[in-house]
Amino acid sequence: MIRDSGLETDAMLLKGRVVVYSVVGCPYCKRAKARLEELKIPYHDINLDAFPDLRADMQERTKKTSVPQIFFNNKHLGGWDDFAEAEFKGTFSEFLGEVADNEVPAEAPQLPVMQRTESGDDCDMSFGIDEYYQLVLDIRKSGLIGDHRYHLRNYKNSFVGSELVDWLVANKNMSRKEAGDMGQELIQRKFGHHVTDDHEFKDGYFFYRLVEDDESEALNTKFPSELEPMPAAQLSENLRRLILKLYADYLSDDGRSVDYAGMAKSEQFEQYVKLSAELQRTEVGKMTRQETLAFFINIYNALVVHANIERGPPISVWQRYKFFNTVSYNIGGQLYCLQDIENGVLRANRKGVGQVRAPFSRTDPRLCVSLDRCEPLIHFALVCGAKSCPPIKTYTAPNIDQELRLAASSFLDGEAVGVSGNVVSLSRILKWYAGDFGANKHEILAFIVEHLPSESEKRAMLAPLLKSRSYSIEYQTYDWSLNGSS
Missing domain, CATH: 1.10.10.10 (Winged helix-like DNA-binding domain superfamily/Winged helix DNA-binding domain)
Structure with a gap:
């Protein structure tokens, strides 16, 4: 989304424009925007989750892939560390003067415009009634x-x-x-x-x-499929855009809490539920690896939200077990519960937590959809509805690998990893799925260091511990309470 900072009337009056490129859940993005608001500097937030096509333009302008990236007109300040350093050294006033005194030049980053159809919906609904x-x-x-x-x-x-x-x-x-x-x-x-x-x-x-x-618990069979079957990648993109609209209105700025009550009453949610019925007849067995990753990550996260609205959140251990093993969608004529999506498809048909066998047998028709290798970065993108989960965002097939790396970077540099002396505390996600990250604790810690931002203080603290192998690991308590807004 393009989001105005929403500052009150006592904000600075600028001739130019401040632009912040960001992604949902990025702690550095959040710090930079909070500091701009403290200084009462209005800015435009370009969310690259909503406008993934602008990522290439940002990288071309900055020669960097990390976020945030902050511009004062066409003058590039840099990321959060650059922002803090400019304030400390007293050079920040030069950037502020640029937008205070000068109009926005043509070569400055441009704000994207949402392309919409005549119906006002930016989803491609050109497929006719079957x-x-x-x-x-x-x-x-x-x-x-x-x-x-x-x-x-x-x-x-x-x-x-x-x-x-x-x-x-x-x-x-x-x-x-x-x-x-x-x-x-x-x-x-x-x-x-x-x-x-x-x-x-x-x-x-x-x-x-x-x-x-059908006597099925699938949440997307409330309505029959109406449209001519869409290619899975196209249906995925249409659903992603609807999900993005819902997140824009009912997701907190840091991506960690959802206004489920408000979302349940919205027309956008009703539209999403109706479009999700089209999953019943889409063909998912012919997607590329990138399309499969983006499709099933987005569907998993949307299915969790859908289930929390229609069924309510699980409270006890037994309810959570039932939730992950029964909450499902009919996709291409086959039922996929949350466990099937995570462990059957995205983890290349590996046993999940509490499972005694892999989700798909050799004769299961869903096995052809399974990835040929486990993708460990999905664990920083899948959101089960708990407060200890990563932030919620949507993913696109063309940029999925980069988006997953950014999701991992943001999650690991947040509360998921802590360092105190030679004691490293980790999210239990890294314990439950330890085999996805490495064969032993040293390989797991090396994975974490590799995926932390290059400028991260945690990376600088962990690197010597990894080299010395003189450290211990403890795992944090997982907060299963609902990520709903109060």
């Missing part, structure tokens, strides 16, 4: 759906294949073969399936069920 969606509505009105019994089992909210064919022949003016082909197409398009998922559509005494009639 013709088989109308067939679903007609079937629902036909009286075909009911409870059917076979071999002492009762199949609720189902319809019989031969009865559907009879109805299509009578009402759609088609041959029996054409009607059977239409039934098969209905199944292939993932609007419905056989009640036990064991075969295709048949013109006989076989039971089928529409997806939204």
